[in-house]
Amino acid sequence: xxxKSYIQYLDEFSKKTGLTYTSSASETKHTLIAADKFTNTKxxxxxxxxxxxxxxxxxSDTHSPRSSYQFCGLFxxxxxxxxxxxxxxxxxxxxxxxxxxxxTGNDFIDKEVNIFAENxxxxxxxxxxxxxxxxxxxxxxxxxxxxxxxxxxxxxVPLLKGQNWLxxxxxxxxxxxYEELKFLHEKGSKLLSSFIQ
Numbered sequence: 001x002x003x004k005s006y007i008q009y010l011d012e013f014s015k016k017t018g019l020t021y022t023s024s025a026s027e028t029k030h031t032l033i034a035a036d037k038f039t040n041t042k043x044x045x046x047x048x049x050x051x052x053x054x055x056x057x058x059x060s061d062t063h064s065p066r067s068s069y070q071f072c073g074l075f076x077x078x079x080x081x082x083x084x085x086x087x088x089x090x091x092x093x094x095x096x097x098x099x100x101x102x103x104t105g106n107d108f109i110d111k112e113v114n115i116f117a118e119n120x121x122x123x124x125x126x127x128x129x130x131x132x133x134x135x136x137x138x139x140x141x142x143x144x145x146x147x148x149x150x151x152x153x154x155x156x157v158p159l160l161k162g163q164n165w166l167x168x169x170x171x172x173x174x175x176x177x178y179e180e181l182k183f184l185h186e187k188g189s190k191l192l193s194s195f196i197q
Contacts, residue, residue, distance in 0.1 A: 006059070009176035010044050016178065017185070021046040021057075041156045048185070052076065052193055057185060059174050060157050073145065073169025074188045076196065081124055081151035081164035085117035087132075088146040089139050112136060124149050125166060131194040138168075138187045142180070145170045145188075147195065168192050 007025065014021055023044040046057035054077035061070040085102070090113050102115040102122065109115075109132050115122070125147075139145055150165040168188050175181050 004176075006042075006044075006174060006176060009178075009181075010059070013178055013181050014046075017182070019046050019048070019057075019185075043157045045157065045159050048074075048189065051189055055189060055192065056159060058157060058160065060155065060160075061174070062156050069171070070174065071169050071171045072174045073167050074184065074192055075160060075169070076166045076192050078124060078149065078164040078166055081149055083118050083121045083124060084149055084151050085115060085122060085124075086146055086148045087127075087135065088114050088116075089136060090114045108132070125195045127195070131191070134191050134194055138183075138191050141183055142170070142175070142188070144172045166192060166195060 007023070010021060010023070013019070021044050024042050041060065041062040043058065043060040045059075048055040048057055056075045056077075057073075058075050059072040062068065090111070100116060100118070102117045102120055103110050104115065104122075104127060106129060108129050109127065113132055113135070115127070135147060145168060148165075148167045148169065150160075150167055153160045153163055153165055155161050168191060175184050
C-alpha cells in the first residue's frame with residue numbers, strides 16, 4: 001500500500017470540512033532570483049476568515065542546499081506588532097535556558113509556561129490564567145506547538161511575508177491526520193481568539 005502524499009491528506013480534510021485551500025502546487029508564476037534559485041518551498045493555505053476574519057491554517061516546507069525549515073499552524077493577522085515573543089510549555093530542564101525569559105507576576109503562568117521576548121512589552125496579545133490553561137490543554141494533544149507573535153514575517157509563503165501575525169504553530173512537523181488536523185482547526189482557533197486583544 002502506497003503512503004499518502006501531503007496533498008492527499010489536505011484534500012481529504014478539505015472535502016470533509018468544506019474548507020478550500022491554495023497551495024504552491026497551484027501557482028503558475030515562477031521566478032528565479034539568484035539568491036533563491038536553489039530554494040524549494042511547498043506550502044498550502046486554508047482561509048478560515050469565515051470563522052474569524054484574518055485567520056489562516058498554513059503549512060510550509062522550505063529546502064535549500066544549506067538548510068531546511070518546516071512549520072504548520074494557525075496564523076491570525078495582527079494590525080500592530082511591537083515585540084516578537086514566544087510562549088512555550090515549561091519543563092524542568094528549561095531553567096537552564098539562557099534566553100530572555102519574561103515573568104508576568106502571575107505564579108500560575110510563570111510556573112507553567114516560558115515567555116521569551118525581545119523586551120517586556122507584551123501589549124500585542126492578551127495573556128491571562130484562563131487562556132494559558134487553554135493553551136496547556138490544547139498542547140496535551142498537539143505536542144511541540146507554541147504561540148508566537150511575528151513582526152514583519154520573513155516567511156517564503158506569500159500570504160505571510162511582510163505581515164504581522166499571532167501564530168499557534170509547530171516547527172517540527174506537519175499535522176496531517178484528519179482527527180488531529182480537525183482538533184487543531186477547532187481548538188486552536190478558539191485558543192488564538194482568546195489571545196487577541
